[in-house]
Amino acid sequence: MKEQTNLIRRRLLASAGGAVAWAGFGGSLAHADSTEPASSSSPGPVSAEKPLPGYAKWKDANSMIVHSANTVETRRDAFGSAGITPLDRLYIRNNLTPPSEDIVKDPDSWKVEISGVKSPRSFTVAELKTLGLETVTMVLQCSGNGRGFFPHKPSGTQWTVGAAGCVSFTGVPVKAVLEATGGMADGMKYMTSTGGEEIPAGLDPNTLMVERSVPLSGIEDAILAWEVNGEALPLAHGGPLRMIVPGYAGVNNVKYVKHVAFTKDQSPAKIQQSSYRFSPIGVKGTPEYDSIWEMDPKSWITMPSDPNQPVKAGRVQITGVAMGGMSEPEKVEVSVDGGKSWKEAEFIGPDLGKYAWRSFVLSAELKPGTYQMACRVTNEDGKSQPENRVENNRGYVNNSWRDHMVAIKVA
Numbered sequence: 001m002k003e004q005t006n007l008i009r010r011r012l013l014a015s016a017g018g019a020v021a022w023a024g025f026g027g028s029l030a031h032a033d034s035t036e037p038a039s040s041s042s043p044g045p046v047s048a049e050k051p052l053p054g055y056a057k058w059k060d061a062n063s064m065i066v067h068s069a070n071t072v073e074t075r076r077d078a079f080g081s082a083g084i085t086p087l088d089r090l091y092i093r094n095n096l097t098p099p100s101e102d103i104v105k106d107p108d109s110w111k112v113e114i115s116g117v118k119s120p121r122s123f124t125v126a127e128l129k130t131l132g133l134e135t136v137t138m139v140l141q142c143s144g145n146g147r148g149f150f151p152h153k154p155s156g157t158q159w160t161v162g163a164a165g166c167v168s169f170t171g172v173p174v175k176a177v178l179e180a181t182g183g184m185a186d187g188m189k190y191m192t193s194t195g196g197e198e199i200p201a202g203l204d205p206n207t208l209m210v211e212r213s214v215p216l217s218g219i220e221d222a223i224l225a226w227e228v229n230g231e232a233l234p235l236a237h238g239g240p241l242r243m244i245v246p247g248y249a250g251v252n253n254v255k256y257v258k259h260v261a262f263t264k265d266q267s268p269a270k271i272q273q274s275s276y277r278f279s280p281i282g283v284k285g286t287p288e289y290d291s292i293w294e295m296d297p298k299s300w301i302t303m304p305s306d307p308n309q310p311v312k313a314g315r316v317q318i319t320g321v322a323m324g325g326m327s328e329p330e331k332v333e334v335s336v337d338g339g340k341s342w343k344e345a346e347f348i349g350p351d352l353g354k355y356a357w358r359s360f361v362l363s364a365e366l367k368p369g370t371y372q373m374a375c376r377v378t379n380e381d382g383k384s385q386p387e388n389r390v391e392n393n394r395g396y397v398n399n400s401w402r403d404h405m406v407a408i409k410v411a
Contacts, residue, residue, distance in 0.1 A: 050067075056236045063075055064089070070093065071157040074164070076302055076305045077303055087231065091165055096210060098256075101235055103239075108126035108129075110240040113260070117183065134172070134173050140164065141165075144396055146400070149398060154281075154392075156394060166321070167228050168229055169244045172224050173223050177260070188264055190215060191216060192260070192261045194254065195258070216262075224260070225238075225244045226239070242255050242257055248294060251271070251292065273286070277289040278396060280392065285394070292396055296399045297399060299322035299404075301404075304406075311366070311410045313411060316366045318362045318373060319361045320375050322360055332344070337372060343362060344362075345375070346360060354380070370408070372405050373407075
């Protein structure tokens with residue numbers, strides 16, 4: 001499985017410095033080739049010009065930033081410190097317009113086809129519920145989370161930190177479905193999931209459909225989920241049925257899943273072959289570049305986080321969230337001087353498993369001034385969050401701690 005994660009950076013970009021210009025302790029943080037402060041990419045609440053889309057009207061509008069009808073971000077200060085992200089604050093990312101709300105009116109009747117197995121067949125959600133039950137708590141994160149910090153302004157939504165959340169999915173283990181269908185056919189190398197969005201007649205489905213392939217090692221903890229945070233999976237998050245591959249970037253967790261195939265090759269769909277590829281700046285994605293699969297360690301401070309709202313001098317509680325990627329977060333450190341010095345923070349709240357993030361806090365005595373607050377996490381495998389981003393064409397996989405710093409005034 002390390003075919004992608006361990007080589008992704010070495011293959012591409014020996015020249016990627018990922019440098020960020022900053023003015024040092026007490027100064028202001030800025031992107032290279034830009035005068036925009038890092039925290040200015042967290043605009044105010046939604047407005048009449050950009051209201052929540054109809055299928056997500058139930059979201060907490062004051063906690064969200066609406067980029068488009070299919071891209072809605074959680075505000076940095078709205079994650080809370082409980083660990084689990086409330087559904088009404090969970091981000092939205094859809095590659096296509098969602099299907100009709102009608103598909104979640106009778107979720108038990110939704111069908112998913114299983115192929116590439118010894119006894120191919122389809123299951124309704126009601127039938128899947130008889131095969132097994134498991135809950136996995138995990139970070140769900142868009143591949144482009146942090147794209148807004150790339151100096152070359154790659155195309156796509158300019159996410160900052162809010163295209164992520166930590167939620168609990170419940171469903172049937174993919175392994176149980178395999179057992180019920182006689183096991184995988186010989187020679188298969190990938191699990192390929194197809195979404196149920198409607199493709200307009202006359203168009204080549206491969207150019208539009210959401211169909212993603214992941215290596216078979218991704219099956220280990222994968223589930224077909226019909227519930228999230230104890231509620232029926234809403235349309236906005238892939239209901240009535242979603243493929244969940246813990247530890248993998250959001251696009252691999254296919255919504256409205258209607259077909260799961262075990263295949264010898266990766267999907268021919270554009271979203272697999274050329275989109276979501278880790279290619280150099282100015283180079284379009286092709287199969288020669290790594291696919292966006294496993295996630296890396298990442299953390300960011302959630303409070304204080306408003307550069308326009310001074311914090312009272314004295315004892316300040318600095319909070320944030322930290323994820324380990326493919327293994328549990330083991331240690332998180334916080335700096336108030338732009339990375340010159342670090343202190344270990346304390347994890348708070350329950351440990352919800354290796355795929356979940358942990359909330360953390362550092363209590364610091366701060367005098368009046370301006371502080372560059374940063375954090376970095378190290379997972380159980382010894383992999384640490386890097387200082388600099390790895391430059392790439394579409395602004396994927398940004399887990400740089402320097403990009404995610406916040407400038408905070410203390411008065």
